[in-house]
Amino acid sequence: MELKEILTHVDHTLLKQESTWGQIKAICDDGIKFNTASVCIPPSYVKECAEYCGDKLKICTVIGFPNGYNTTACKVFETADAVKNGADEIDMVINIGWLKDKRYDDILNEIKEIKKACNGKLLKVIIETCLLTDEEKIKMCDLVTQAGADYIKTSTGFSTGGATFEDIKLFSENIGENVKMKAAGGIKSLDDAEKFLSLGAERLGTSRIVSIAKSEQGSGY
Numbered sequence: 001m002e003l004k005e006i007l008t009h010v011d012h013t014l015l016k017q018e019s020t021w022g023q024i025k026a027i028c029d030d031g032i033k034f035n036t037a038s039v040c041i042p043p044s045y046v047k048e049c050a051e052y053c054g055d056k057l058k059i060c061t062v063i064g065f066p067n068g069y070n071t072t073a074c075k076v077f078e079t080a081d082a083v084k085n086g087a088d089e090i091d092m093v094i095n096i097g098w099l100k101d102k103r104y105d106d107i108l109n110e111i112k113e114i115k116k117a118c119n120g121k122l123l124k125v126i127i128e129t130c131l132l133t134d135e136e137k138i139k140m141c142d143l144v145t146q147a148g149a150d151y152i153k154t155s156t157g158f159s160t161g162g163a164t165f166e167d168i169k170l171f172s173e174n175i176g177e178n179v180k181m182k183a184a185g186g187i188k189s190l191d192d193a194e195k196f197l198s199l200g201a202e203r204l205g206t207s208r209i210v211s212i213a214k215s216e217q218g219s220g221y
Contacts, residue, residue: 003212003213003216006194009193009201009202010036010205011039011089011203012027012031012039013027013157013205014039015065024041024042024045025048025052027041028053031053031057032053032056032057036210038057038059039059039060040061040089041061043062043078047085060088060089063079063090064092065093066093066157067093068095069096072106072110075092079092079114079118087121088121089122090118091182093126093156094111094127094128095107096128099127099132099140108147111123111149115148122150122151123149124149125144125151125152126153128154128155129161129164130160130161138170140152141170141171141175142174144175144179145175145176150179150180151181151203152171153181153184154182157186163187163196165195168200172199180203182203182205183203183204187204193206
């Protein structure tokens with residue numbers, strides 16, 4: 001798979017706590033230049049990014065990030081605020097404690113409420129696979145499907161592990177036909193990226209692939 005094709009699946013990501021507007025603006029420039037699927041940035045920069053990028057680039061942001069234990073009302077407010085500010089895509093974190101406690105109805109309701117607050121924008125559901133058993137991952141495939149979310153996503157990149165090939169394969173065997181997959185966290189090479197895409201992932205959350213593209217500019221990218 002060509003690098004240009006891989007880049008169209010990348011959510012070019014910068015979510016570090018210390019991120020400045022200058023750094024955020026730079027990844028927007030990169031996203032536009034390399035035709036990435038979106039940039040994934042902190043909520044506080046959504047309005048500036050949307051105004052800066054216009055219709056040249058999709059703006060993705062995160063909700064309940066990175067721990068997921070905000071109240072549903074708080075997450076719904078965050079989502080509505082992000083959409084109002086110009087977000088095209090929302091990546092929310094589930095309440096992992098609720099999953100461990102088998103509070104499936106609460107999780108289902110929360111995803112549905114956030115989806116409603118998206119007002120037609122894409123919703124990706126981060127389940128933080130590194131903290132879950134396979135049984136819990138399979139249950140989340142079912143809940144994400146039932147809730148009508150657009151994507152199931154592996155990881156925040158802020159916990160004990162990131163995306164694995166095994167988890168994407170497990171997702172692919174258990175999600176509904178209308179749910180897509182996003183692999184995020186620890187994707188460091190073109191080989192990794194290509195393997196995740198070959199397993200069925202539609203999006204990749206990473207900053208490394210654009211860095212590789214930049215390094216290859218001189219060799220004819």
